Amino acid sequence: xxxxxxxxxxxxxxxxxxxxxxxxxxxxxxxxxxxxxxxxxxxxxxxxxxxxxxxxxxxxxxxxxxxxxxxxxxxxxxxxxxxxxxxxxxxxxx
Numbered sequence: 023x024x025x026x027x028x029x030x031x032x033x034x035x036x037x038x039x040x041x042x043x044x045x046x047x048x049x050x051x052x053x054x055x056x057x058x059x060x061x062x063x064x065x066x067x068x069x070x071x072x073x074x075x076x077x078x079x080x081x082x083x084x085x086x087x088x089x090x091x092x093x094x095x096x097x098x099x100x101x102x103x104x105x106x107x108x109x110x111x112x113x114x115x116x
Contacts, residue, residue: 028052028098028105030112034061034071036080045075048086049114051100055081056090059114 028051035048037058045066046058065071093099100113107113 026106027108028100029108030100030110032112033078034075035078036075037086038080038082040083043080045071048081049112051093051098054089054093055086056093056099057101057114058086059116 031050031053032047033050034045035055035058036043037046037048045061047061048055048058050056061071090099094102097103098105100107
């Protein structure tokens with residue numbers, strides 16, 4: 023049986039907490055969010071970034087935490103487990 027290959031992606035999304043809402047660079051594995059990076063000051067005002075984030079789903083801290091926890095339970099979190107990835111260049115660098 024062949025090993026399953028996982029596909030990574032990333033994109034700008036709004037991230038909502040109980041006290042604020044801001045844009046982040048969200049990382050996905052098979053379309054499931056597992057982590058994000060904060061934007062640099064110059065990126066926060068970039069119109070293309072704002073438009074991309076606005077055109078997509080707004081993620082809450084509970085959604086990202088729950089998905090990340092699920093991936094850990096399934097040993098499928100790409101930052102914590104060695105996995106067969108189609109495009110490892112999409113892993114966060116920081």
